[in-house]
Amino acid sequence: MEIKRRWYHPFSFSREMFNVPFNIKMISFVIFLYYLGWGMVAPFLPLYYKSILGSYTAVGLVTALLPLFALVIDIPAGSIINRVSKIGVIRIALLLYLPFSFLLLSLKNVFDFVLFRIYHSAVSTPFWIASDTYARGNAPKWKAAESMSVYDVGATLSLVIGPIIGGLLFVYFDFSLMYAISIFAGVALIATFFLKDGEQHEKTESAVKNLIFTDGVYKRAIVDFLQNKMLVKVYSFVFLFRFCMSFVAMLLPLFMKEFGASNLQIGLVFGIYYLPLLFEPYFSVYAKNKRLMTMGLALCAVLFVSLFANNQLTFIFIHAVLLSLLFAAIIPMLNGRIAELMPREQIGELSGVGMMFSHVADFAGPIIAGVVSDAFGLRYMFIIGAVVAFALTMLSLRKSFRHVLFD
Numbered sequence: 001m002e003i004k005r006r007w008y009h010p011f012s013f014s015r016e017m018f019n020v021p022f023n024i025k026m027i028s029f030v031i032f033l034y035y036l037g038w039g040m041v042a043p044f045l046p047l048y049y050k051s052i053l054g055s056y057t058a059v060g061l062v063t064a065l066l067p068l069f070a071l072v073i074d075i076p077a078g079s080i081i082n083r084v085s086k087i088g089v090i091r092i093a094l095l096l097y098l099p100f101s102f103l104l105l106s107l108k109n110v111f112d113f114v115l116f117r118i119y120h121s122a123v124s125t126p127f128w129i130a131s132d133t134y135a136r137g138n139a140p141k142w143k144a145a146e147s148m149s150v151y152d153v154g155a156t157l158s159l160v161i162g163p164i165i166g167g168l169l170f171v172y173f174d175f176s177l178m179y180a181i182s183i184f185a186g187v188a189l190i191a192t193f194f195l196k197d198g199e200q201h202e203k204t205e206s207a208v209k210n211l212i213f214t215d216g217v218y219k220r221a222i223v224d225f226l227q228n229k230m231l232v233k234v235y236s237f238v239f240l241f242r243f244c245m246s247f248v249a250m251l252l253p254l255f256m257k258e259f260g261a262s263n264l265q266i267g268l269v270f271g272i273y274y275l276p277l278l279f280e281p282y283f284s285v286y287a288k289n290k291r292l293m294t295m296g297l298a299l300c301a302v303l304f305v306s307l308f309a310n311n312q313l314t315f316i317f318i319h320a321v322l323l324s325l326l327f328a329a330i331i332p333m334l335n336g337r338i339a340e341l342m343p344r345e346q347i348g349e350l351s352g353v354g355m356m357f358s359h360v361a362d363f364a365g366p367i368i369a370g371v372v373s374d375a376f377g378l379r380y381m382f383i384i385g386a387v388v389a390f391a392l393t394m395l396s397l398r399k400s401f402r403h404v405l406f407d
Helices: 010-017 022-053 056-081 086-096 100-104 110-137 141-194 204-215 217-227 229-246 248-258 263-284 290-309 313-341 344-375 378-397 399-406
Strands: none
Touching: 022 056, 022 110, 022 141, 022 248, 022 263, 056 110, 056 248, 056 344, 086 110, 086 141, 100 110, 100 141, 110 141, 110 344, 141 263, 141 313, 217 229, 217 344, 229 248, 229 290, 229 313, 229 344, 229 378, 248 263, 248 313, 248 344, 248 378, 263 313, 290 313, 290 378, 344 378
C-alpha cells in the first residue's frame, strides 16, 4: 500500500512543523542544549588549532581526525545501539562530555590531539548515532522529512545563537570560552530525563557479547547495507554533497581572519551563516521537488566560484549565507529519503554504516582544504567545491539517480 505524501502551502507550514511526535521535539531540544556549547566555540576552534599548531595542514589534520577515528566504531556502535536503549547511550555520552573542555584546553601538540580525538570519537559517534536512530525511529513514515528536519533544527539553532553569544563572550574569556562545551553537555544530560522510551532492549552486556562473538558485526551490517541498493546510491550522493559542506565551516573563520575580521565579526558571521539552515523544515515540504534539487546544486557550484573570486568581507558574508540557504534546501530531501528507505528493525546498524559515508567526507574535506590552503591559499579550496557541486548537478539530472532520490 502506497502512502500518499501530503503537501502544504508555505503559509500553513508553521502549524505543520509543530505537528510532529513529542519525542521528535524533545530530542531536538536535547540536541539544541548540548550543541549550544559547541556553537559558542565553533567559530574559534580553527583559530585555536592554528594558534597551537601553526599551519593550515595541521588544522585540517586535527579537524579530520575525529571522523577518521569514528570510522572504526561507526558499525559496531550502530549495531549495539540498535539493540539497547538509545536514551541510555545518549546519557552516557553526555556524562563523558563533562571533562571534555578541560582536556581540550590542555592540548599542546599534534600527538596530544591524536589521543584527544580517539576519546572524542568514542564519545561523539555513539551519541550521534543514538540520537539519529532515536529520531528516525520516532519519525512517522508519512512525515519523515518533516520530522527529521525538526530534529536537525535543534543543532542548527544552537549554531545560529551560539556563535553570536560566543562572539560577544570571547572578548572577555578568550579561549577559556571552551568550557561552554562541558557546561551545556551537563544541562542537556538533565533534559534527557524527559525523553520517552517505550522499546524493549537487551541488556548492554548481552548485546555487546552477542554482537562480538555471534553476529559478525561488520560483515552483517555491511551485507545488510549493500543489499539495500537504493540506500547505497543515496549515501553515495550524500558523500559528495557532505564533502561540499565539510570544509566551509573550517575555512570561513580562517578566511575572514585573513582579511582582517575581528573575533566578534567572525562569531556574528558564523552564526548568521547557519541561520538559513533553520528553514530546513520549511524546505522539507518540497522534499520531492526534483527541480529544486538540481537548481540548488547548480547554484552551489556558482557560489563556490564566486567565493573564490571575492576578497571583501561583505561579499564573503553574503555568499556564505546564500550557500547555507542552498544546503538547507537540499538536506531535507536526502535525510527524508534515507528515513524512507531504512527498515525500522535495521535503523541502528544501517545508520552506523551510513554514518561512515559522512565521516569519510568529513575526513577528506578538511585534510584536502588544509593541504590546498598551505600550497596555494585558502580560496582555492572553493574551486574544488565548485567542481564537486557541478558533478552532483549532472548526477541529479540522470534518470536512474532521479528515481533513487525521489521515487
